[in-house]
Amino acid sequence: MEKAIPAVVEDLKMKRKKTHDAKPPKPRFRRAINRDAVEEIGEVLSQDELFELWSGLGNYFHWWIGDPTEGQLNEIEAEYPCLSSMIDFPKVVKRLERLHEFSRSSYGVSLGEFFPELRTVYDQCVSAISTLPNGIDKSKSWLRVVAEDAGADANLEAAIYLASCGELDSFDVTRIRDRWYTHVCYDIERGNPVGKVPASVLRRAEERTISLAEAAKLLKFGDSMYRFFSFRDEEEEHIDQTMFRAVEWLGITGYDPWLESYIADLSAGPTDGVDHTYNGWSLFHWCRSNLAMRMASRIGLESWLWALLNGAHERKMPWRLFWGGKNEPRLRDYIPLAGIVPFLWYRIRPSQIADEIPKSALKLLEQTQLRCGAWPLYSDASEPSLIATLAAVHALGESRRSGWKNATKRAAQWLVAQQNEMGFWCVPGGPTVAISVQVLDAISIGVKGKASTYSELGRPVDARIKEVSQEDVERDYDFQRMEWHAPVLPESMSIRFDSAKDQADPQIALLVATEVELRQVLRLLRPLPRKRKIWKSTFGHETAYLGRFGAFECVVVLCTMGSQGPSGATLTANAVISTWSPDAVVFVGIAFGAHREKHREGDVLVATQLIPYENQRRGSRVVYRNPVPPTGGRLINRFRNALDWEFLRPDDSKCQMWPGPMLSGEKLVDDPRFKNKLLGEYPSAVGGEMEGAGLWSAASRANIEWTVVKAVCDWGDGKKHKTYQEMAAAASASLCFHVFDDAHALDGF
Numbered sequence: 001m002e003k004a005i006p007a008v009v010e011d012l013k014m015k016r017k018k019t020h021d022a023k024p025p026k027p028r029f030r031r032a033i034n035r036d037a038v039e040e041i042g043e044v045l046s047q048d049e050l051f052e053l054w055s056g057l058g059n060y061f062h063w064w065i066g067d068p069t070e071g072q073l074n075e076i077e078a079e080y081p082c083l084s085s086m087i088d089f090p091k092v093v094k095r096l097e098r099l100h101e102f103s104r105s106s107y108g109v110s111l112g113e114f115f116p117e118l119r120t121v122y123d124q125c126v127s128a129i130s131t132l133p134n135g136i137d138k139s140k141s142w143l144r145v146v147a148e149d150a151g152a153d154a155n156l157e158a159a160i161y162l163a164s165c166g167e168l169d170s171f172d173v174t175r176i177r178d179r180w181y182t183h184v185c186y187d188i189e190r191g192n193p194v195g196k197v198p199a200s201v202l203r204r205a206e207e208r209t210i211s212l213a214e215a216a217k218l219l220k221f222g223d224s225m226y227r228f229f230s231f232r233d234e235e236e237e238h239i240d241q242t243m244f245r246a247v248e249w250l251g252i253t254g255y256d257p258w259l260e261s262y263i264a265d266l267s268a269g270p271t272d273g274v275d276h277t278y279n280g281w282s283l284f285h286w287c288r289s290n291l292a293m294r295m296a297s298r299i300g301l302e303s304w305l306w307a308l309l310n311g312a313h314e315r316k317m318p319w320r321l322f323w324g325g326k327n328e329p330r331l332r333d334y335i336p337l338a339g340i341v342p343f344l345w346y347r348i349r350p351s352q353i354a355d356e357i358p359k360s361a362l363k364l365l366e367q368t369q370l371r372c373g374a375w376p377l378y379s380d381a382s383e384p385s386l387i388a389t390l391a392a393v394h395a396l397g398e399s400r401r402s403g404w405k406n407a408t409k410r411a412a413q414w415l416v417a418q419q420n421e422m423g424f425w426c427v428p429g430g431p432t433v434a435i436s437v438q439v440l441d442a443i444s445i446g447v448k449g450k451a452s453t454y455s456e457l458g459r460p461v462d463a464r465i466k467e468v469s470q471e472d473v474e475r476d477y478d479f480q481r482m483e484w485h486a487p488v489l490p491e492s493m494s495i496r497f498d499s500a501k502d503q504a505d506p507q508i509a510l511l512v513a514t515e516v517e518l519r520q521v522l523r524l525l526r527p528l529p530r531k532r533k534i535w536k537s538t539f540g541h542e543t544a545y546l547g548r549f550g551a552f553e554c555v556v557v558l559c560t561m562g563s564q565g566p567s568g569a570t571l572t573a574n575a576v577i578s579t580w581s582p583d584a585v586v587f588v589g590i591a592f593g594a595h596r597e598k599h600r601e602g603d604v605l606v607a608t609q610l611i612p613y614e615n616q617r618r619g620s621r622v623v624y625r626n627p628v629p630p631t632g633g634r635l636i637n638r639f640r641n642a643l644d645w646e647f648l649r650p651d652d653s654k655c656q657m658w659p660g661p662m663l664s665g666e667k668l669v670d671d672p673r674f675k676n677k678l679l680g681e682y683p684s685a686v687g688g689e690m691e692g693a694g695l696w697s698a699a700s701r702a703n704i705e706w707t708v709v710k711a712v713c714d715w716g717d718g719k720k721h722k723t724y725q726e727m728a729a730a731a732s733a734s735l736c737f738h739v740f741d742d743a744h745a746l747d748g749f
Contacts, residue, residue: 029095029098030091031116031117032087032088032089032091032092032095032117033086033087033088033117033120033121034085034086034087034088037085037086038086038120038121038124039124041053041086041121041124041125041128042124042127042128042131042132044082045082045128047132047137047138047141048141048144049082050125050128050129050132050141051129051141051142051144051145051423052144052145053080053082053121053125054122054125054126054129054145055145055146055148055149056079056080056145057080057118057121057122057125058122059149060076060111060118061111061112061118061119061122064107064110064111065107065108066107066108067099067104067108067109068096068099068109068111068114068115069096070093070096073089073092073093073115074089074093076118077089083121086117086121087117087118087121092115092117095114099114102114126422129421129422129423130421130422134416134417134419134421134423135416135419136416136440136443138419138423139419139423139424139425139436139440140162140165140167141423142422142423142424142436143158143161143162143433143436143437144158144162146158146433147159147162147168150176151175151176151179151180151183152179152180152183152228152229152230153229153230153231153235153239154229154231154232154235154238154239154242154431154433154434155433156176156242156243156245156246156250157242157245157433157434157436157437158433158437159173159176159246159249159250160242160245160246160249160250160437160453161437161440161452161453163249163250164249164452164453165452168250172597172598173250173251173252173597174594174595174597174598176246176250176252177250177252177679177683178683178684180228180252180255180683181208181212181683181684182208183228183229183230184212184215184219184228185205185206185208185210185215186228187215187219187226187228188201188202188205188210188215188218188219189202189205189206192219192226193218193219197218200627201214201218204628207608207609207630208661208684209609209611209628209661209682209684210628211611211628211681211682212254212255212257212680212681212682212683213257213681216257216258220257220261223261223264224261224264225257225258225261225262227239227240227262228258229242229243232431234429234430234431235431235434237278237281237282237285238282238285238431238434240262241285241286241288241289241292242434243255243258243259243262244259244262244263244289244291244292244295245288245289245291245453245454247259247291248289248290248291249453251676252680253676253677253679253680254677254679254680254681254683255680259291259295260295263292263295263296266286266292266296266300266301266304267296267297267299267300267301268297268300269299269300269303269304269307270303270304270307273307274304274307274308274312276308276311276312276318276319276321276337277321277334277337279304279307279308280308280336280337280340280341280344281336281340283304283305283308283340283344284340284343284344284391284394285434287343287344287347287348288438288441288451288453288454289454290454290455293347293348298348301348301350302348302350302351302352302353305344305345305348305350305353306350306353308341308344309341309345309353309357309358313331314331316356316357316360317333317357317360318337318341318357319333319334319335319337319338319341319361319364320332320333320334321334321337323378332378332379332380333364333368333378333379333380334377334378335364335365335368335375335376335377335378335379335385335388335391335392336377336385336387336388336391336392337391338361338364338365338368338379338391338392338395339361339365339375339388339391339392339393339394339395340391340395341357341358341361341395342358342359342361342362342365342395342398342399343391343394343395343398345357345358346358346395346398346399347398358399361395362395362396362399362401364379365392365395365396365407366403366407367379369392369407369410369411370382370384372384372414373389373410373411373412373413373414374386374388374389374411374414374415375388375389375391375392375411376388384414386415386418386425386427386435386439387427387430387435389411389414389415389442390415390435390438390439390441390442392411393408393411393412393415393442393445393446394438394441394442394445394451396408396445397442397445397449397450397451405449408442408445408446409446409447410446411442411446412442412443412445412446412447413446415439415442415443415446416443418439424436425439437453440452441453441454475601475651477649477650477651477727478650479650479726479727481650482650482727482730484520484523484726484727484730484734485726486726487519487520487522487523488523489519489522489523490522490523490525490526490527490533490534490547491532491533491534492533492534492535492536492545493533493534493535493536494535494536494537495535495536495537496537497537497538497539500535500537500544500546501579503528504528504535504546504553504555505553506546506552506553506554506555506580506582507552507553507554507582507583507584507746508549508552508553508554508555508582508583508584508585508586508740508746509554509555509556509557509576509577509580509582509584509585509586510549510554510555510556510557510585510586510587510588510736511556511557511558511559511569511572511573511576511585511586511587511588511691511695512556512557512558512559512587512588512589513558513559513560513561513562513569513587513589513690513691514558514561514589514590514725514729515558516590516725516726516729517588517589517590517729517732517733518556518558519729520726520729520730520732520733521549521556521588521729521733521736522534522545522556523730523733524549524550524733524734524737525545525547525548525549525554525556526547526548526549527547527548528546528547528548528553529548531547534546534547535547539575539579540575540579541566541567541571541572541575542557542559542567542572542575542576543557543558544556544557544576544580545557549736549737549740550737550738550739550740550741550742550745551740551741551742551743551745552740552743552745552746554740555576555580555582557572557576559572559573559691559694561668561690561691562666562690562691562694563664563666563690563691563693563694563697564666564694568691568694569587569690569691569692569693569694569695570693570694570695570697570698571694571698572694573585573694573695573697573698573699574697574698574701574702577698577699577702577704578702582704583704583705583746583749584632584635584704584705584706584746584749585695585699585704585705585706586635586706586707586708586709586736587689587691587692587695587706587707587708587709587710588709588710588729588732588733588736589689589691589710589711589728589729589732590689590710590711590712590713590725590728590729590732591605591662591687591688591689591710591711591712591713591728592669592675592687592688592689592712592713592714592715592716592720593605593686593687593712593714593715593716594679594685594686594687594688594715595715596715596717599658599686599687599712599715600653600655600656600712601649601712601713601714601724601727601728602647602649602655602711602712602724602727602728602731603655603656603657603658603711603712603731604647604655604656604657604658604709604710604711604712604731604732604735605658605659605660605662605686605687605708605709605710605711605712606636606639606640606657606658606659606660606707606708606709606735607631607659607660607661607662607692607707607708607709608630608631608636608659608660608661608707609628609629609630609631609660609661609662610628610629610631610661610662610664610692610693610696610708611626611628611661611662611663611664611682611685612626612664612665612692612693612696613626613663613664613665613678613681613682614626614665614666614693626693628661629696629700631696631706631707631708632704632705632706632707634705634748634749635705635706635707636659636707638739638742638745639657639659639707639709639735639739640659642657642735642738642739644738645657645734645735645738645739647730647731647734647735649727650727655711655731657735658686658687659686660684660685660686661682661684661685661686662685662686662687662688662689662692662708662710663678663682663685663687663688663689664688664689664690664691664692664693664696664708665688665690665693666690667690668690668720669688669716670714670716670717670718670719670720671716671717671718672716672717672718675688675715675716675717687710687712688716689708689710691708692708695708705749709732709735709736710728710732711727711728711729711731711732711735712724712728713725713727713728713729
């Protein structure tokens with residue numbers, strides 16, 4: 001009995017300790033979910049919408065950091081409006097008042113614990129998707145959500161496949177191009193360039209105005225370029241090849257220095273021996289890019305193939321390798337390599353290497369295909385293998401050997417049956433997106449007789465991103481009813497320059513280069529205080545219009561197109577500044593937009609930096625040598641804050657403002673190749689025009705605030721016309737008037 005008492009005491013102590021250590025109970029709250037609406041999600045949403053919601057909610061759960069806020073909850077509701085019928089968001093927002101009751105980790109309150117209704121919807125999406133019939137359409141829906149997140153990473157394979165099917169019409173390739181450029185700028189900011197980088201260069205990298213030519217020069221070390229791609233370990237084997245395929249399919253330009261660096265090792269051939277498995281798969285990925293095959297040295301490619309064809313253990317059977325446990329390894333025929341060898345031989349088509357070994361590999365493939373249509377991983381195995389099957393199908397599709405159609409058709413049927421219920425294909429430890437695209441290529445070979453994402457060398461691929469036609473995107477407007485159409489010019493009177501100079505004190509100067517632009521600016525010009533008409537006065541080579549533009553006295557001057565010549569923008573701007581001494585100068589008018597998929601006719605581009613592209617060093621590669629000057633910081637601030645500006649097109653759609661770097665040169669750009677070359681060097685440019693460089697030259701010497709404000713009238717892509725010029729000129733003049741209608745806009749100038 002005496003011994004039992006201490007035991008009872010110890011039990012009581014343990015119970016108290018457990019009670020003390022126990023986690024506080026989870027807060028109880030009323031659920032804010034409409035279960036009937038959630039259960040009908042598969043019937044209400046389309047297949048693509050289901051995948052989009054599933055992917056988006058999954059990203060929220062995966063990347064969520066910090067405590068939930070009302071703003072974040074509103075963001076979720078705004079991004080996915082369909083959730084409003086399933087979740088009572090006001091009730092969830094009310095839950096924030098009890099946020100302190102939830103358990104908190106170092107990352108904040110868990111979204112799943114605070115917002116379990118979101119997890120319920122996510123789980124229902126998974127359930128609805130899993131019940132959808134498997135097939136190519138389902139895989140495309142999955143690839144679309146992957147492609148939306150693609151940037152400088154292996155997810156680009158999803159965008160490549162969709163482009164090969166001609167299904168990227170609504171895909172914003174500009175976003176991918178911008179992400180590549182941003183990663184390059186990050187490399188410079190992080191200090192990856194060799195040697196010290198001047199502060200001015202770092203600033204341009206931070207402002208995203210540095211050219212790719214200059215960036216490439218900074219990031220080059222010997223003959224190598226720093227990789228700007230991000231990738232997981234399992235994607236490293238093919239990430240460089242993905243870049244080539246993306247350049248080829250998505251039309252991304254300006255990255256030649258990187259391509260040349262990445263292809264250099266392939267072109268050099270095997271310098272450190274060959275690992276038949278690793279190098280075999282690496283060459284398999286390389287040879288799926290037509291661009292890489294064209295850029296690589298043929299000698300290098302053939303030397304790789306020659307080394308690979310010489311077996312590590314049996315000279316004429318390179319696919320025979322030691323496999324198995326450490327205690328009893330044995331020689332086995334590795335079927336994926338037996339597929340890779342003929343695939344490479346038929347892709348490279350070597351001039352000095354016989355086809356004896358590739359033909360032996362094809363015979364092995366014919367002898368090892370299983371009854372189900374698949375191939376095993378080893379010739380002495382009976383379990384079907386996904387990677388062995390896709391390698392074998394690629395080989396048969398290139399060889400076109402007798403009986404290949406029937407063999408690949410059977411294999412395609414098996415591959416379709418292996419699709420995951422969420423729409424993709426995977427192998428343990430493998431890159432899911434790349435594997436899925438390779439499987440889809442194999443299925444295409446079995447069904448259509450050719451792959452989707454690569455073609456016979458010398459024959460162009462069947463489809464790329466569909467070129468946007470004029471009929472697809474350009475709209476016919478009824479301009480007749482618009483107040484700015486064919487404007488009646490204000491009454492003006494001629495006045496001697498001396499009198500005008502004595503009485504007028506313009507604080508802003510507006511420059512234009514065409515009559516269309518001049519008419520739209522003069523439409524908004526009002527007489528000076530206590531004057532009845534606009535003043536018109538000549539000085540030197542110029543004619544000035546004087547009046548009030550918004551809240552300020554203004555001088556308006558017309559120059560000729562371009563910066564050069566006696567009446568060009570450079571000398572005109574210099575004359576205006578030296579004669580009238582305004583506080584700010586703005587070039588107003590029309591420009592070409594960088595991207596049809598982003599900029600619409602009438603959208604106004606506001607230059608935050610100017611990119612003068614005429615000063616070039618032309619050698620094996622064009623190097624743009626001018627600096628990229630920022631425009632007036634105070635002026636840009638005023639334009640960026642013109643959030644309440646509104647200018648409507650004839651269809652009542654609202655024009656947008658796009659601040660950003662603007663190209664400027666003497667050339668009237670109407671050639672897609674030349675335009676794409678410029679945008680390849682300066683991916684962040686929002687558009688281009690012809691007079692801004694002249695204004696920069698004059699205004700920077702006078703140390704005066706300046707910028708360029710021009711609206712999109714075309715896209716400089718070989719389809720130039722004058723249809724939208726009047727609307728664009730009116731839109732740019734409207735934005736300037738809105739900014740300068742604030743009497744305090746020039747405070748601090």
